[in-house]
Amino acid sequence: MAGVQTVSIAQEVRTRFIRYAMSVVTGRALPDVRDGLKPVQRRILFTMYNDSNLTFDRKAAKSAQIVGDVMGRYHPHGDGAIYDAMVRLSQEWVMRVPLVHGEGNFGSVDGDPPAAYRYTEAKLSAVAGNLLGELDFETIDYRDNYAGNRREPVVLPAQFPNLLVNGTSGIAVGMATNIPPHNFAEVLKACVVLIDNPDATVAVLMEKVKGPDFPLGGKIVTDRATLRKIYETGSGSIKVQGEWKEEDLGRGKSQIVVTSIPYGVDKGELEKTIGGMIEDRKLPQLLGLSNETNDKEGLRITLELRPNTDPALVMAYLYKHTDLQKNFAYNMTALVPLEDGKTMVPRDGLSLKDILQHFLDFRFATVKRRFEYHLRVLRRRIHILEGFAVIFNALDRAIKLIRESSGKADAAEKLKAAFKLDDEQTTAVLDAQLYKIAQMEIQKILEELAEKRKEAAKIEAILASKKKLWGVIRDEFEALTARFPERRKTRMAQDEDVLEFDEEAYIVRENANVVLTRNGWLKRVGRLQSVESTRVKEGDEVVAVIPASTLDHVAFFTDDGAAYTMRVNEVPATTGHGEPITKYFKLADGAKVIAAVTTDPRFTPADVPDGGPYLLVATSAGNVLRIPVALFRTESTKAGRRFVKLDDGDKAVMAKLVGAETGVMLASAGGHLIHFSIDSVNVVSGAAKGVIGIKVEGGDTCIGGVLVGGRFDKLQLETEAGKEQEFGPGAIKVQNRGGKGEKPGVRTKFARVLPPPIELVNWDELDGKAPRKAAEGDGASA
Structure with missing residues (x-):
């Protein structure tokens, strides 16, 4: 069919996407290194200067008019985008040196939106004149607008590096920019x-x-x-951090006054965040917050302190948990x-x-073009003055020729022939009124001519020397610096200004019980009279109660070999059902918590001489190992840490804290029991497969066990028939690990190991006493 061309759709998509990407990159998202502006910003400023004459010394115009002019003449991408860009150019908390002077509601640092453009007015700021003032001197190139009926500047003749002064941000296709403002x-x-x-x-x-x-x-x-x-x-x-100071209110009371906040932070949202911390008592040292910001004193967020509170500790916490400290991604x-x-x-x-x-190279070219323009204007004036000087020397003859001519064209030809003038000089003479020419004094003409020639020679000398041209640029920079002597607003902190965050300083030390249920729900309660008295979801049950102070941690061990540690203070304090553990950690699908250990030194002593205490781990493959609890005393990421290496199909079935116990009994699903010494189990420095504890063959698996020699050293098992059996330390003779063990009953098979009873800590008896060893009854193991 005529007119139809077959092309590769892949090639066509690639070509068109590249064209689109380059259009976004060069035409919308990225600033020009020369004037530091994006196209929409440049068009707004140019429209206000060139089309509407809205310079700083003029009356402001309605924003709706400005937006309409920009959209209709240069930027057909929607009024919303144009108004948003213009508002941003006027906001003093966004721009280091605003380029637009807004009148009316142009938003606030609290995150309040600006009023609609029909309610606000705007004009250029004084500084903006230094981006636009040299447009009249043919210093930059122009191009057609989108409609081809107007001309717009390719770049503005900026007199200062606006890209650094005001910064910018933008996201293009495959690249982005984020430049901070500078002084x-x-x-x-x-x-x-x-x-x-x-x-x-x-x-x-x-x-x-x-x-x-x-x-x-x-x-x-x-x-x-x-x-x-x-x-x-x-x-x-x-x-970047916000700045603050302490104010003494008398009578032992004081308050923190936040006097500045990081760039880009919504002050209203910041206040909500801090207010929420106060309400939730996450920062008990703070009693209240109020916004006392005003035009006279500037930004003031006051934070009321409890008596005898160190304000530096409070600020360190706020820097850690709020946007009072923020990282600016420089790109x-x-x-x-x-x-x-x-x-x-x-x-x-x-x-x-x-x-x-790049800016200096552009500035050099711009100033050179400015001087070339001025030189052209001067030479044109000199040329005219030279013509007047020739005519004045024979004024009577010139007047006679004009009188005798039949018209302007005839007079022009006669004057050119008689005085050797060109068209431009002749036109200037004929356009001048005769009585003015008659009154001209030749001395004034000659003086102006000499002045113009001197000025032209000076410009020619500057244009002939790069050194002189750079000298002019240098002088203009210094004059501009003197005109806008902006002091720094952002302080460069000294070492002593940096506050170290110590999380423990903000946590009230309290005794607590961490309750864990079979379905993986967590909560923190203070005193617990009985396990049955705490609330759980229907069909769920408590499997562990872990005692600890709020300053310590609790570690959870799952059957897929992962360990997760969190601070007790972070466990939700509630009398309700609590929260699922998956809210705090990324457990693998189907993973189940098999044990929980407290790091409170009253139950799990630290710094034991032999590197303990240890966790004895057993897997379904019958392997065992001992691993230091010290590896799990600090907070983990949501992904956790490995505490045992497992083969495919294998899983951890026991993780018990070793105290005074000396032996271990393991059971297999096939009905075998083994009893061996804990000392025969290797100690590893990190996650490992371990050594054989009980040999399982023919599809048999290890289902868990018990430590022997402690308070609960009876192995309680449930058989496949649903009966419970109990084996004390003497029921199974001690042998070397790695064997099959003994089979108490020929047909007996075990379904699961029954957990020992949960014993609750009597905090009243414990407080003030020496640390004691951990025991399963204390909730040391689930």
Whole structure:
């Protein structure tokens, strides 16, 4: 069929996606390294300057009008996107140096949205003039707008590195940018350093650019060496904290006043988070919060303290658990020009020097074009003045020729022929009123002519010397720095400013019982009169009660060989059913908790001379091992840690804390029992397969066991017939591990090992007494 072309759909999709991706990268998401703006921002500023004349010294116009002009003339991507971009350009908590002056409700640092554009007004800020002021001097190139009926600038003739001063963020296709704002004066001083010393390193430039300077203040606690690496590589993480001070309220009372917050933090959400901590008593040292922010004193979030509370401890906790401390992901990605100076391509990993050098190269070209424009204007004026000077010397003759001519065209031809003038000079003479020419004094003409020639010669000398041109740029930077002497808002923290977080300082030490049910539900209760008195879900039952203080940890061991440790204080305190353990840890599908151990030294002594205490582990394959409990005393990740290595189909069936016990009895499903010494079981330093404890053959498996020599050293078993059998230490003779053991009954087969009874701790008796050994009855094992 005519007009139909067969193409590869894969190739066509690839081609079109690449075209789309490059359009997003270059036309929407990434800023230009030269003026630091994205297309929508550039079009907003250009419209306000060129089309609406909304300079800082003019009256503001309705935002709806500005948005409509931008959308209709240059940016047909929707009014919402344009207004959002304009609002952002005006927000002083977002922009280090706002480029738009907004009047009306333009949102707030509390996260309040701006009013609709029909209610607000805007104009350019004073600083924005330094991005746009040289447009009138033919300093940059223009291109057609989307409709082809107007011309828009490719880039603005920025007089300062806006990309660094105001920063930006954006997500393109396959790349993103996140550049923090910097101090206006510091950045310009760094430009001067680079002009004077083109070989200056990033370390040298950082003597001027100390680090980011966020509009909300705060303090940067990232060390200088890390900052230098970030500025050299163009990527990294910068840690920022809010600032605070303590105020004495008298009568032993005091309060914390937060005076700044990290960049990008929603103050309203921050207050909600801290308020929730106070309400949930996660931070008992805090009594209340109030927002006292005002125009005179600036940001003030006051936190009421309990008497005799160390405010540094409270702030360390807030830095750890709220957005009062936040990491800024530095990612220096921007559009940079190729060697032709016009083609823009995305580039990541730009260093501080790269950014400044690209801007200086652009600034050099811009100032050169500005001088070339001024020189053209001067030469044109000089040319006109030279024509007036020629005419003035023979004014009567010129007037006579004009009078005798038949019209303007005839007069022009006669003047050109008589005085050797060109068209431009002749037109200027004819356009001048004769009485004004008559009144002209030749001296004034000659003085202006000499002045213009002198000025033109000065510009020619500057254009002929790179050194002089750089000198002009340098002087302009210094003048701009003096005009906008912005002081730093963000402080570079000293070592003594960094607060170390000590979690235990915020936890009230209390005795507690961690209750674990068969279905994996957890809760923390204080005193427990009986196991039967605590609430559990219907059909569920308590399998362990683990005693510990809120400052200690509890470790859970599952049959798939994983161990999970959490602080007792993090276990939900409730008289209800509690929470599923899967809320806190990522247990494998079907994994079941087989044991739980407390790390409270009153029950599980620490620093035992031989490296103990140990956990004796048995697997369904009949293997046994001893592993130090010390490996599980600290918090684990949600994924947990391994405590035993298992083959496919194998699982852990016992994990018991070894105290004074000397032996172990194991049982198999096939009805075999074995009794051997604990000392014959190897101690491992980490997860291992272990050694053979009981030999199982012909499909038989180990189902668990009991430690012998402690308070509960009777092996209680349930047979397949549902009967219970009990074997004391003397019932099975001690032999070497690794054998099949004894078979008490020819036809007896065991279904499961029955757990020992759960004994509850009497805290009143225990408090103040010396630590005692752990026992299963204390809930040391599930």
